[in-house]
Amino acid sequence: MIHKRVLVNDRVRQPPVHGFSWVDRRFVHDFAPQLSQEAILLYFFLASVSDKHGLSYYRDDSLATRLRMRLADLLEARDELIRHDLLAYESPFTQVLSMPQARRRQQAGLHAMGELFRSASSTQNRDRE
Numbered sequence: 586m587i588h589k590r591v592l593v594n595d596r597v598r599q600p601p602v603h604g605f606s607w608v609d610r611r612f613v614h615d616f617a618p619q620l621s622q623e624a625i626l627l628y629f630f631l632a633s634v635s636d637k638h639g640l641s642y643y644r645d646d647s648l649a650t651r652l653r654m655r656l657a658d659l660l661e662a663r664d665e666l667i668r669h670d671l672l673a674y675e676s677p678f679t680q681v682l683s684m685p686q687a688r689r690r691q692q693a694g695l696h697a698m699g700e701l702f703r704s705a706s707s708t709q710n711r712d713r714e
Contacts, residue, residue, distance in 0.1 A: 587642055587677070589636070589638075589640050589642070589678065590678070591638050591640065591680065592640075592673040592674075592675050592678055592680040593673045593680060593682060596673070596680075596682040596683045597638050597639060597683065598638075598639045598681060598682060598683040598684075599683065607632050607633075608629065608632050609683075609684045611684045612628065612671070612684065615684075616669055616671065619669070620665060620666070620669065621661075621662060621665060623652075623654055623658050623659070623661065623662035623665075624662040624663075624665040624666050626652055626654075626662070627648070627652065627654075627659065627662045627663060627666065628666055628671060628672075628681070630648070630651070630652060631643075631672070631679055631681050632681050635679075635680075635681050638680070639680045639681035639682065639683075640678055640679070640680050641678070641679050641681075642677045642678050642679070643679070644677065645659060645660065663679070669685075670682065670685045671684075671685075
């Protein structure tokens, strides 16, 4: 019998505040457009088979067979989800994480917007001189 353990305690997923499924709508709106088809498929599969802590322990070859993916594509899809902070993986466990804090993503976007406005302002001021 496999003894399961949570990989990231402070990121155990909870049902989303809005909506009725285990998949937070932010996944569909904020992440899916940036992900490969294989990563989206893997995420939905893992979300559907994981326990209340988001844990599953499917072997890579079993996942690849069930998802009809080449093993290399499965590994790439998992790495993609890890890079987007959606999964944690420590063999043999995979944990579907709660959605990353929106603030981090928004701050980066606001910072970029601020830089854009400062750049436009300084260019406009130089043009006036």
